[in-house]
Amino acid sequence: MERELLLLGLLRQHEMHGYELHSFIENAMSTCVDLKKPTAYLLLDNMATLGWITVTEQRAGNRPPRKVYRLTAGGEAEFQRLLRANLASVVAVKFGGDVGLAFVDALPRAEAIGLLAQRRQALQGQLAESKAVPVHAGSFQFVIDHQVHYLASELAWVDKVIEQLCAT
Amino acid sequence: MERELLLLGLLRQHEMHGYELHSFIENAMSTCVDLKKPTAYLLLDNMATLGWITVTEQRAGNRPPRKVYRLTAGGEAEFQRLLRANLASVVAVKFGGDVGLAFVDALPRAEAIGLLAQRRQALQGQLAESKAVPVHAGSFQFVIDHQVHYLASELAWVDKVIEQLCAT
């Protein structure tokens, strides 16, 4: 339900059309959810059917016509419900990268350390990128801060693993 | 490819049948991947077709017959390839829980803090559980240690957010 929450939350701030929603999500919220274009359009259609949002066709000049979505009272209620549920609970995360770690002794120690050094470097690059993101408005900043916090924690973790592997 | 890596890695240690693989994954590796029973059987079939593993039917006493899977030389090669790729790269993680945070100002400050306190408590419970897991053999321990490290970091993060919300 995170995708619905996100779409409703964005539409709550001001009405938007599908393309706009999608591109905002792609470049500002890519750490939380990933939402392809066709999926976004489909979700918006579904939400319109449910009565959470209304659709208005707009055509400016000779541009391709836009479908502008606006939150309804029902949509606002749903948003509140989803928001409370999201804030109160922990969304589980799967660490696919741990599978390799579980079998790290299948490789020569030195090679394993080399490979993890590569992982470390990639992580460091991502951390630098996250730190370079300009400050966002309001509580959107939490999303960026969290990413920085998480990546720093992962970096420390990889260092700990490398250290342990070196020690033996 | 994490699922394949995991299955190959487990079969590398010793031959196993599908049910055994699935139940091990469910209770020891649930933090890395999630793999339902039908998916596990399907994956094993596919891997057999690819020649990574062989299948032998075994029937012990009057029990339901088992299909025992054993790694082939090709499977070992594939395992090595997948393992190196996994260790060297960062597997991206999506923080669905951040969507709520991005809209936290839609709620009265006090209520938001209350909801995050619930999240905090759930997190704390998970952390206690992870810490209570008995020590595993070899590098499987990394998986547990990472979970503990991650949950502790998330707990600190939630505390920071709550603190920031209290301060305004």
Add this chain to the structure above:
DNA sequence: TTTTCCATGTAACTCGTTACATGATTTC
């Protein structure tokens, strides 16, 4: 004796993705 565990599967379905189609408009 009824439930749980062992052990394997099939069939239907949902969700989401990829690839494609369309067409105007701005940028290089």
Add this chain to the structure above:
DNA sequence: GAAATCATGTAACGAGTTACATGGAAAA
């Protein structure tokens, strides 16, 4: 004039899940 961007969609496909089916054995 070509490429990228704006703007919306459809159609085909695939991966994975749920629900169901089977049947013996052990435990409660």
